[in-house]
Every structure is written in structure tokens, then in C-alpha cells.
Amino acid sequence: MDGTFEAPRYGAGSLADLGPSVLASLGVPGEHDTLGLPPVRRACVLLIDGMGWEALRANRAHAPFLSGLLDGAAPITAAFPTTTATSLTTLGTGCPPGGHGVVGYQVALPGGDRAMNSLRWDPEVDPETWQPRRTVYQRAEAAGVRTAYVADGAFEDSGFTRASARGGRYVPAGDRAALVDAAASVLRSAERCYAFVYHSDLDTAGHLFGVDSPQWRLELGRVDRLAEAVAAALPPDSACYVTADHGMVDISPEGRIDVEGDPDLAAGVRLLTGEARVRQVHALPGARADVLAAWREGLAGRAIVVEREDAIARGWFGPVTPGLAPRIGDVLALAYGDTALVAPEAEPSESRLVGQHGSLTPGEVRVPLLRVAPGT
Numbered sequence: 222m223d224g225t226f227e228a229p230r231y232g233a234g235s236l237a238d239l240g241p242s243v244l245a246s247l248g249v250p251g252e253h254d255t256l257g258l259p260p261v262r263r264a265c266v267l268l269i270d271g272m273g274w275e276a277l278r279a280n281r282a283h284a285p286f287l288s289g290l291l292d293g294a295a296p297i298t299a300a301f302p303t304t305t306a307t308s309l310t311t312l313g314t315g316c317p318p319g320g321h322g323v324v325g326y327q328v329a330l331p332g333g334d335r336a337m338n339s340l341r342w343d344p345e346v347d348p349e350t351w352q353p354r355r356t357v358y359q360r361a362e363a364a365g366v367r368t369a370y371v372a373d374g375a376f377e378d379s380g381f382t383r384a385s386a387r388g389g390r391y392v393p394a395g396d397r398a399a400l401v402d403a404a405a406s407v408l409r410s411a412e413r414c415y416a417f418v419y420h421s422d423l424d425t426a427g428h429l430f431g432v433d434s435p436q437w438r439l440e441l442g443r444v445d446r447l448a449e450a451v452a453a454a455l456p457p458d459s460a461c462y463v464t465a466d467h468g469m470v471d472i473s474p475e476g477r478i479d480v481e482g483d484p485d486l487a488a489g490v491r492l493l494t495g496e497a498r499v500r501q502v503h504a505l506p507g508a509r510a511d512v513l514a515a516w517r518e519g520l521a522g523r524a525i526v527v528e529r530e531d532a533i534a535r536g537w538f539g540p541v542t543p544g545l546a547p548r549i550g551d552v553l554a555l556a557y558g559d560t561a562l563v564a565p566e567a568e569p570s571e572s573r574l575v576g577q578h579g580s581l582t583p584g585e586v587r588v589p590l591l592r593v594a595p596g597t
Contacts (some may be wrong), residue, residue: 225557226525226581229298231317231539236300236308239266239464239590240315240357246460247413249364252315256297256590263408263459265416267451268312269444270305271424271576273468274587276432283438284445286452287463287591296587299467301537302326302499303578303585305424306339308466310385313417314354317539321354323384324538324548325501326579327494333503333547336494342380352384358415359388367411371403372419386417394418397447405454420447424469427576431471434575452593459595465588469576470498476559478523481566485515494550497561497571498579500524501550509551516554523560527553537581555580 231237238255243264245254274296281288300311300318302325310323318324327336330343337343358368370386374393382391394403400418407416423440430436448463455461480486480493480500489508495501504512509528517526529549533541538549556562557580563572578585 225583226555227298227583227586228536228581229301229317229539229586231536234295235298235317236312236464236466236588237315237317237539239297239462240312243415243462244357244361244364244366247361247366247415249361249366252360258462258592259460261458261460262412263414263456265404265408265418265451265455265459265461266312267404267418267448267461267463268309268420269423269463269465270419270421271427271467271469271578272441272444272465272589273432273584274589275468275584277441277589280438280441283441286445286449287589290463290591290593290597291589294589294591297464297590298586299465299588301581301586302495303467303580304496305466306381306385310352312466313356313358313385314352315357316354319533319538319541319545321352322542322545322548323352324545325494325499326496328548329492329494329501329503329550331547333492336492340381342384344380346380348380348384349387356386356388358386361415362388365413367407367414369403369407369414369416370419371400371407371416373421389417397443397450400447401450401454404451405456408454408459409456418451420444427469428574429576431575432469433471437576448593452597455593455595457595461593463589463591463593467578468585468587469578470582470584471575472497472561472577473559477561477563477572478520479565480562481564483519486519488512488515493564493567495553496577496579497563497568497574498556498577498585500554500562502552502554504551513552516552520554520562523558524554524556524562527555529553557582
């Protein structure tokens, strides 16, 4: 990789490998246990949005339970881009982004003139057509393993949930206590079962205040107690895997580059997608070479700028299914250091965030994989 970047380890230690490995540990035929997980009858994945490996290790004192699991553990990688929509779909399908097609926070729709926010979805886009891969929940249920998706009820009927997690029972749980109760109930509901538990408050604290903030550390302590409570509620012959969808880095106000307002960067651009740490630029017909040159010159020392084909060849998206490549920008700019490529007019809220993610620096791409068993 270039400088401080780290490529996703699809097939060797990534979120794409976690779902199939968990299913294999539950005895689901045809699933490959890349991560070497021991056989169990019941499994839980507790995903803490935004809890990167680097930030967790730097704040061990604020998370004593999780810190006790770090020794002997190693990080896995998120998907690329290192963003919630892409990583949750990668975990939910067991497939890298190039195969499931949710290739960013904002993705170009057919025609290239309009973007869809993958988390908010577009009512005109059918989730099962946009993301046709069978999910790990569907595969588990077909093999007789009961599944449940435990998260805030606001996400239950969303297009994104249908794209990334269809096939299992959705269990609404609005706070930490409800998450613990729901997870325990699901794990005791059948002889073989799989519960996915999602919690987002740490990510919110990081975006608003940064990972180097008292607010983030306070929330990390709460997350630590959540993980400890889930561990205490585990039934026999079970395991819980604590992980995350991405890490996060803090960006100063001086580090924000307005890619909308700079005439050199805006020239020839048809559509901007992605997010502030990884911009995907869709060029006007015939303008790709000029856009590539302008972005490389304008962002020298702040971002790596490559063409779509180069990003695919480097394996950042994994193997790309024919027909899905146009969803990826013609030009990609991966920020590093204290840099965010903001679009204040199109994304006023996102542009002001302190904590950002999406690129492939260690702080963004490395996430924990911590195993908890009954009695831990």
C-alpha cells in the first residue's frame, strides 16, 4: 500500500470473513471458517459502530473489560470504503463490496447524475435488486439456525436493512439494557442460533466530538459495560464476537478542503459521491483525464488519487461483479493525515464533523475481533 494505507484483507481476516466463519462455527454447510472460530451452538456478533482497533488500544484504561480481551487478539480489517453502509453489508453478506455493490456512503445511481445515500436509501431503488446476494441470515435460516438482528427499531423497515440484513427476525432494542436483554433472549431461544447486535452511540460521539475527546471516552466506558453485560448473559456452548464497522480519525477545521468550492477541483465533475475521507468523483464525458490530473495536483500531500480501474486492481473492493463498476467513481481520492474532502453545500452536516472515516489509514481500516465466552 501507499505510505500509511492498509488494504482490506478479504479472504484472510476481514469483515467479509466474519459472517461465513460464524456460520461455519454453527455447522452451516458450505461456509468457510477463514478466521478459525471454534464450534459452538449459539453465536453473537456485537458490533460497536466506530470502535476502531487503534483508538480502543489507545484508550484501554477507559474500557477495562474489552482491554482484558485485547491481549492475544489481533485486528481484522473493515471493508472499503471504511464506512457503515459498506461494512455492514459486507458483514451481512460475507462478500466484499465489489460483489454486493454497496460501495460507499453515497453511491451513484444508474445514469450517473444522481446519488443515493446508502443508509437513508432511495424509495425508487429496490433493495433486493440493488443488493441481490443471499445474506448470512438467509443462509443460516435455510440450514436451521435461528437468526435475529438486534438494533434500534428505527432501522427495522429501511431499504438499507433489507439490502444488508434480510432473512432474519428484526428485534427492536432502543438502549443498552434492551440490547442485552434481547441478545440473551435470542441466544436462549433455540438449540442453534445467531444474534447480530448493533450499537451506534460511540460512532455518534466520535463524529461530534472526535475520538480524542472526553465525550468519546465516556461513551467507550458505556460500551465496555455493554460488552461485559452481554458476556455475563451468554448461555452455555456459545460465543460472542465484539467487532466494529470502521475506526475514525479526528480532523481539524484547517484540515477541511472544500472540493465543491475549488474551481480547479470542480471542473469536469458530473457527480461527487463517497464521503469526506474518500471521495468518488464521476466525471463528465471526456473529462476523466483532466479531473484525475487536477485532483492529483490539488491534493498532493493530502490524498492518494487513483482511477477506478487502479482501485479495483489494488483489490480495495475485492472482485467486482460485472455491471457494478459504474457505481464506483471514475476517480477516487483517499485522504490521509489531517485532511477531509468536504462538500459544505451538498453535505452541510457531514462537513462539520470532527471525527471522519472512509479511507484506508490504520485508524480507519483496523477493527477489533474479540472473542467472549460464557464466564469471561
